[in-house]
Each structure stands twice: as C-alpha cells, then as structure tokens.
Amino acid sequence: MKILVCISHVPDTTSKINFTDDNSKFDTNGVQFVINPNDEFGLTRAMWFKEKQGATVTVVNVGEADTEPTLRKALAIGADEAIRVDAKPTDGMFVARQLARVAKEGSYDLIIAGRESIDYNGGMVPGMLATMIDANFVNTCISLEVEGDQATAVREIDGGKETLKASLPLVIGGQKGLVEESDLKIPNMRGIMMARKKQLTVMEPVEAEAATESKKFEKPAPKGEVTLVSPDNLDKLIDLLHNEAKVI
Secondary structure, eight states: OEEEEEOOEEEOTTSOOEEETTTTEEEOTTOOEEEOHHHHHHHHHHHHHHHHHOOEEEEEEEEOGGGHHHHHHHHHHTOSEEEEEESOOOSHHHHHHHHHHHHHHHTOSEEEEESOOTTTOOOOHHHHHHHHHTOEEEEEEEEEEEETTEEEEEEEETTEEEEEEEESSEEEEEOTTSSOGGGOOOOOHHHHHHHTTSOEEEEOOOOOOOSOOOOOOOOOOOOOOOOOOOTTOHHHHHHHHHHTSOOO
16 A cells, blocks of 8 residues: 655744734744644554555655755654655645645555644645545544555544545545554654655646735734732622623
C-alpha cells in the first residue's frame, strides 16, 4: 500500500503572533513552526500501517524552502521520502491543486491529510483534493483500518460517531483519535541521522490561481479586567452577574 501524508507547516501555538503591512500580512519573525497537529496524527497512523502492513509512506508539503525542516522531521519520524512543491501556499484551492498533481502522479492508495490546519482553520483541502482525483473521502476521521483494497473508517458526527466502509483510493481528513497524543513519535538520533540521507524531492508547482484572498487580520480582543468580590458580599456578586456579565 502506498500512502501519501499531507503535511502543513504551521506556527507553534506558543508563538507570539503579529501582523505587518497594516495587519494584512502574517509576521513570521521569531515564530517557531511545527508539523500541523492534525497532520501529525495522520503521519503517526501511516507509520502504524508501515510497521504492521509494510506500507510505504511519502510526505508532501506545499511551501517554500523554509518548510524543509518540518519535512525532515517527518522523515526522522519514519517516512520513506518527502516531496516539497516549491510554492507559497496562497489558499486552500491552490494547495489542493498542487497536492492533486502529486497524488495522481504517485498513484497512491491512501492519502491522509489533517481535518484542518491550526493556522487558518479552513478545512477545505482534503475534500477538494478528493474531488480533484476522484477518490472516496472521509472527514473528521478518528479511526482507520485497511484490509486489501477496503477501508473501514470511523468519523465524528453531531451527537456521535459513524462507521463507514470505502474502497481505495481514499482521502481522509484526520484528527485526534486517529491516534492519541501519547502515540505520537518523537524523532530519535538514529532517525534524525537517517532522515538526512532520505530523498527530498522539490517539484515546481502547476499553474493554479488562488480562489480567496486575505484582506486583513485581527487579533481577539484582550480579556477584560477581573473583578474580585468578597464571598461575604453575595448581593454585589448577583448584581455584577445580572447587570454587567448579563448571565443571570
């Protein structure tokens, strides 16, 4: 089985976020980047298929040269090879078109993407990718088993879970539950050294136009000041909850 894992290069959630050019561009200065968490769950599941079923695992990213350390980390975790489409990921449609070309040329059986990235939270790429390559698609996937050319997937739905069966090729939008955080693999020294010798192919992008454009970014409003109320003054507490917080 050939598996393609789509990797997004996203800011670490502990990084301080700022914007430039009148809040129209994201400021990358001083920001540490990591593998998108939803993608890392998918990569870890792909490694299970590699260890248990002999699958080959390729990771792919649409990004410029600064994303290569993220791909090298994926190789150190255990992926067999990496592909970088040399382009700035302008929006979900653009990224999906680049990934679709890679998927078609590689004839992959299973394509694992994260449900969404934690930077823009668009959640568009996996579904568009599946449509472009005419593959089955399961989103919000929290469990996946493959036997031969048949897959059994469990996905979250409102109020519960749904179990689906689908034939390969299959695209999934994975999330936590596909594996747990405790299952995530930390690269060891041997993996890091081997990653340096693994193939990282750089591809030119296909011509594609972005379908959306970010006009302006805005940070959430700062939290208001905390009002401390003595436990002996319940009347004031009730007054604040009723007239200021308006929760009662």
